[in-house]
Amino acid sequence: MNCFKTCPLLIGVAILSITISAFTFSFKDSAYAEYMVGVDPAQMPLFVAMFKGISDGMMPWDAFSYKGSSSGQGEATGGDAAANGDALKDDNTQAGNVSGNDASGNEAEETYELTEVTEDYFDDALFIGDSRTVGLSEYCEELSARATFYAQVSLSIHKVLEKDFIETDEGKITVEQALEDEEFAKIYIMLGLNEMGVGDVDTFINKYGEVLARIRELQPNAIIYIQGIMHVSEQKSEKDKIFNNPSINERNEALKQFANGKDIFYIDMNEAIDDENGNLIADLTNDGVHLKASAYQGWYEFLLHHAIVKK
Amino acid sequence: MINFSDLSFIFRFLPVFLILFYLTPITCRTWTLLLGSLVFYAVGDFKMLPALLGAVIVNYLFARAIRGAEKKKGLLAFIVIIDALMLIEFKILGQFVNSELLPIGISFYTFKMISFQADTYLKRYDGEPRFVDVAAYFCMFPQVVMGPIMRYSDYSDNLDIIPCATKSTVKEIFENIEDGIRYFIVGLAMKVIIADHLAMLWNEIDKIGYESISTPLAWVGAVGYSLNLFYDFWGYSLMASGIAVMLGFPFIVNFDHPYGAASVSEFYRRWHATLGSWFRDYIYIPLGGSRVKPIRIILNLLVVWLVTGFWHGVTLNFILWGLILFAIIVFERFVLQKLGIVKAIVGRFNVLVLIPLTWVVFAISDANELMLYFTRLFPFFGTGVAVNGNDYIKNLGLFGGFMIAGLILLIPHVFKFFEKHRKNPICTIILLAIFWFSVYSLSNSAGNPFMYFRF
Numbered sequence: 001m002n003c004f005k006t007c008p009l010l011i012g013v014a015i016l017s018i019t020i021s022a023f024t025f026s027f028k029d030s031a032y033a034e035y036m037v038g039v040d041p042a043q044m045p046l047f048v049a050m051f052k053g054i055s056d057g058m059m060p061w062d063a064f065s066y067k068g069s070s071s072g073q074g075e076a077t078g079g080d081a082a083a084n085g086d087a088l089k090d091d092n093t094q095a096g097n098v099s100g101n102d103a104s105g106n107e108a109e110e111t112y113e114l115t116e117v118t119e120d121y122f123d124d125a126l127f128i129g130d131s132r133t134v135g136l137s138e139y140c141e142e143l144s145a146r147a148t149f150y151a152q153v154s155l156s157i158h159k160v161l162e163k164d165f166i167e168t169d170e171g172k173i174t175v176e177q178a179l180e181d182e183e184f185a186k187i188y189i190m191l192g193l194n195e196m197g198v199g200d201v202d203t204f205i206n207k208y209g210e211v212l213a214r215i216r217e218l219q220p221n222a223i224i225y226i227q228g229i230m231h232v233s234e235q236k237s238e239k240d241k242i243f244n245n246p247s248i249n250e251r252n253e254a255l256k257q258f259a260n261g262k263d264i265f266y267i268d269m270n271e272a273i274d275d276e277n278g279n280l281i282a283d284l285t286n287d288g289v290h291l292k293a294s295a296y297q298g299w300y301e302f303l304l305h306h307a308i309v310k311k
Numbered sequence: 312m313i314n315f316s317d318l319s320f321i322f323r324f325l326p327v328f329l330i331l332f333y334l335t336p337i338t339c340r341t342w343t344l345l346l347g348s349l350v351f352y353a354v355g356d357f358k359m360l361p362a363l364l365g366a367v368i369v370n371y372l373f374a375r376a377i378r379g380a381e382k383k384k385g386l387l388a389f390i391v392i393i394d395a396l397m398l399i400e401f402k403i404l405g406q407f408v409n410s411e412l413l414p415i416g417i418s419f420y421t422f423k424m425i426s427f428q429a430d431t432y433l434k435r436y437d438g439e440p441r442f443v444d445v446a447a448y449f450c451m452f453p454q455v456v457m458g459p460i461m462r463y464s465d466y467s468d469n470l471d472i473i474p475c476a477t478k479s480t481v482k483e484i485f486e487n488i489e490d491g492i493r494y495f496i497v498g499l500a501m502k503v504i505i506a507d508h509l510a511m512l513w514n515e516i517d518k519i520g521y522e523s524i525s526t527p528l529a530w531v532g533a534v535g536y537s538l539n540l541f542y543d544f545w546g547y548s549l550m551a552s553g554i555a556v557m558l559g560f561p562f563i564v565n566f567d568h569p570y571g572a573a574s575v576s577e578f579y580r581r582w583h584a585t586l587g588s589w590f591r592d593y594i595y596i597p598l599g600g601s602r603v604k605p606i607r608i609i610l611n612l613l614v615v616w617l618v619t620g621f622w623h624g625v626t627l628n629f630i631l632w633g634l635i636l637f638a639i640i641v642f643e644r645f646v647l648q649k650l651g652i653v654k655a656i657v658g659r660f661n662v663l664v665l666i667p668l669t670w671v672v673f674a675i676s677d678a679n680e681l682m683l684y685f686t687r688l689f690p691f692f693g694t695g696v697a698v699n700g701n702d703y704i705k706n707l708g709l710f711g712g713f714m715i716a717g718l719i720l721l722i723p724h725v726f727k728f729f730e731k732h733r734k735n736p737i738c739t740i741i742l743l744a745i746f747w748f749s750v751y752s753l754s755n756s757a758g759n760p761f762m763y764f765r766f
Binding site: 003006007008009010012013016017043044045047048051052054055138139141286287290292293294296297 | 318319322323482485486488489492493496514517518519520522523524696697698699702705736739742743746747750751754755
């Protein structure tokens, strides 16, 4: 019996499985170390790590020239991030303000209070965010007609500046490039849900600080609004080990430290969509994570009533 | 592991089982099949394994009694009622008490059991099967979760398992495995590449809320869901039949290009054919079938479609779904049949337009939500809330490719072409490529349940 003639598929599947498993095994502590997280060899084949790598842009031949982690996620960038983050935090602590917007801080400077504005306030506003902000851009016509949106599904703080997803006439550019070209008076950011599966609060906050510092550098005159991460529904929160409201609240608390009461503000739209227990109202969502189309109006109303007007 | 499109099933359970199965001496292979199937079931639903085992033992004993008894009819009626009551009870428990109380695959294995009892009564198979034969037939892992509902006579055709049969050569065994892999790969690709992605489209529509989808998106959703359901189930059936072929069983056709049908009644002879023929052989024909007065035929059809609806689910929408199909089929049979050319046109219309609409009824269990969806499909009855008129363009951009692939595969010739040329070397290379592409896709969702739910 000629094996290749009788069962070429079987042979093809078997040989390839063994080859790529062996390949993954030989790089499992170096190139594929970060993709091995969650790959239990008892549960699934080893080469899953290799395929995860490929979808992340790490091709098999890159494994040979691999020298340490250079990914935007995790500790690798920690040092840098911490430095930048601290710079912002220092600013904050010096002003004796860690509790958010009601800072009566920086002596000589004026302080501002959240007030009601009209819809033209958003003419020069920019919204940066993940799928929830995408939803806002799609289902709140009053806002999307005026404001600019740099939002994408699964966007995270780790990739927000360097991912090229903004469509222009000359092709796709990154948020960083876009901010170099165009000036905005208000920048709203809501990021932080996709990040919950990777890293801890410190990784997240450090990176957030770094991103804020860079945005500030590019847009020195803009008012930056850090929006608290929107809650999930009670049902979702209770059964999900990662995406739940206690974890969201922990991150939101940590985000407040960046507010300085003069040009960076923390606003929390959850008060507009929460039930009495601090969960996203069940009627406003079908999947527990996103607002239904008809519920985005509440978010918009909240923004209209919580704005800063500089005199 | 209980799912054929799990990497642990493809790369762990299946190869290990195949090796053990063929290493077992032929006289004991049935035991290997039975034990392997019980392990498979136990991994998926350990708590409900006793329900399966109990049903297997009781059914074996009754079948033996029926063979030996003089008053067979009473025994048959008794065990069929027991099986049916067991199914009904667990379905109600699973729906209204706790979904964990619904044993995996119970809808399928109880139907196998009832058909086995009827076949025993009607002497549709030869010999006196041993306990292990019957138990392995009921529990065999390629079919226990979601069918196909194979008949015992097909099971006993397997030359690799029945001790008295002639032994297959090594070459024949490898040929069977190879051919089984071909069907398995095609089924896997249908499930992983087409169905799983189109499932995300349906999630997307749910996320928006039915009151806020545009009318074009409502139709895109109806088509997308219909394709999702079709490739999910056809893909699954091809994988199941492929595995059975690897073990030496005949290939069971469960989906025979239903969307190529010329009427809804033909559609349901080709869609989930093992279920359709089960209803025909064990309910419709015993009730008198078509050899009775028209009014009785209508009544028989009503019974069949009410039971079909209930079998699919206990909520009201499934009953409604069954009743709608009943109405269409009665219309086709008693009105359309007499109309010649109109029949051909309306028949196709029913299959290509009405069937997707019936799947919407199938999909949405909440009556209010169902009404909402239909008011978006047919916007004369009301307007939407916060509708983004361009939503369908975005979703066609995301899912259009998968829909086109699904629509092309609806054409019967495409799959028939593959079946005819499947042993061609070029076809082998293509199959190998789509296998690894499917595995790649699975790898990126494995251990990361959020792949489909990235925010």
